[in-house]
Amino acid sequence: MIDLIIFLSLLALGYGFGRHAENRHYASIIKREKKLRKLPAIAARTPTELSKPNDSCLVVGSVVISVDYFKRFISVLRNLVGGRVTSYESLVDRARREAVLRMKEQAQAMGADLIFNTKFETAGIHQGNGNQIGSVEVLAYGTAIIPAQQN
Amino acid sequence: MMVTNIEIVPGKRITKHLGLVQGSSVRAKHVGRDIMASLKNIFGGELVGYTELLQESRDEAIARMVEQAEAVGANAVLNVRFSTSSVAAGAAELFAYGTAVTLEKM
C-alpha cells in the first residue's frame, strides 16, 4: 500500500516538474534560435567560398539533460508494448537543439558567420547497474569560419 | 527529394544552402521480440524482429529529416550522416542529419 503511494507521488512530481521544465526550455530554445538565425550551421565538409581570407576554429556545444520519473515509467511500459517512445523524443530533440545553440553561441562570440562540418555525438549516461539510463548527453561540434577583419 | 551522403553531386550545382536538417526516432522493442531474442541467444541466428525494428526506425528518421527539408524549401539533402545511440533501457534513438540545399542542373 505504501509502495503504491510512494510510486504515485514520484510519478506526479516527475510529471509536474518535468513538464514545467520542458516548456520553459522550449521557450528559451525558440527565442535563442530566432536571435541566432543569421548564423547557419551546415553538415557539408568543404567550404566552397575560399576567396575571402578568414580564420577557422573548432566550436563545441554540449548539454546533459536528465530523465524524469514520468518519462521513465512511460518508456518502461513502451518496452512491454512496443512502438514510439514519445516521452524520449522530446527529450533528445531539446538536447540536440540546445547543443547546437551553445555551439553557435560560442561561434558568435568569436565573430564567426558560418559553421561547417557539424557533427553530433549522443550518449546515454548509465546509472547504477547499467540498466537504467539517468540522462542523455548531446555533443555538437563543427568548424566556425570567421571572416577576416576589413582594414 | 534527393537524399545522399556525398557533398558534390556530379552534374548538379548547389544554388543555396538552407542549413542543417535533422530527423530522429526513438523506438522500443516489446515483450514478444524480447522473448524471441532470448531464445535466439540459445539457438543463434538473425534477430529478424530487431532488424525490422531498427529498419523501421531508420526509415522514420529519414522521413522526418526530409519533412524538415521540404519545410525550408530544399530539393535535396546532402552529406547525410547516421547515428544510433541508446537513450533509454531497451530503446534506441536513430538519428539522421544532413545539409538541405537547392540543386540545379549544371
Added chain:
Amino acid sequence: MEYSNPEIPEGINTSKGHPLKEFIWLTSGVLASIFAVILLLVVFVDALTSYIPFSVEKEIPLPEFEVGITEGPLPEYLQSLADRIIEVEGLPDEMDITVHYVGDGTVNAFATLAGHVFLFRGLLEKLPNENALVMLMAHEIAHVKHRHPIKSLGRGLIAGLALSVISTTAGDAVISNFLGEAGYLTILKYSREMESEADETAIKALQSIYGHLAGAEDLFKAFQDEKVGLEPPEFFSTHPLTDDRIAEMRNAAEKYAQDNKVTPLPSEFKTWLLTDEK
C-alpha cells in the same frame, strides 16, 4: 553562394498528443493484459491440477515441521473431531487427514499438501467452545477436499514465472515491483475465492454435525480480537474481511434451523494445551 538558415517548423521530431492521455492509455492497457494473462493461467492451472490424483500429493516431499505432534490425548481428540468432519464432508477414501498440533503461541491454522492440517496452540486457546473448533477444522479440511493446497502451489509457480518475465523486461526496481504487485493483487483475489468456498463447505459440515450454526461466529471473533490496529483493505488481503465472513455466516444461519445450545470443549482441553507446551 548563399548560406541561409530558415526557420524549421516545430513538431516534426516530436509527437503531438498529450502525455497524460498516453500515460492513461498505456497503463490501463498493461494492467488489463496482466489481469487477463493471470486469469488465463489460473484457469489453466486449475484444470491441470484436477488431473493430479491425491495419491501423487502424498509422494511430494514435505518440509519437516518438527514441532507438530500427532500422538497424545490432545491430538487424539482433534483427530476424532476430524474423523467426524471427514465423514460428513464426504471426502473420497484416499484422502486421509492427519492433524498436527503445534505447541506454539502463534494464532494460526493451515492445511497443506497430502491432507496435513496444522493447528497452533495460540489459536486453540482462543476458542470458547467445541463448535468453533469444529468450524475451524471443517474449514481447513474443506481446503483439502477442494484440493486448494495443490492449486495454490501450481498457481504460485506459473504466475511467478510469468511475472518474472514481465519484471525483467522492466528495468527499474520500483516500476517492476509495481507491475509485479499488480499481478500479485490479482492472485489474491482468487485466494479470497478459495477461502469463501472453504467457509461455505465448513458451514454445511457444521450444520450436519450439530444441527445448528451457533458457536461458529466465535471463531471469527477470535480473529477479530487478534487484529492490532486497522484491518488492511480487502483488496490487499488473502482472506475476505472478517466482518464479511461473519455476515455470510449469519446469512447461512438463517437458511438452516436455529438452535442455540453450543457444545462445550472437554474439561481437560485447557490442561492439554498447557502440558503440551514445548
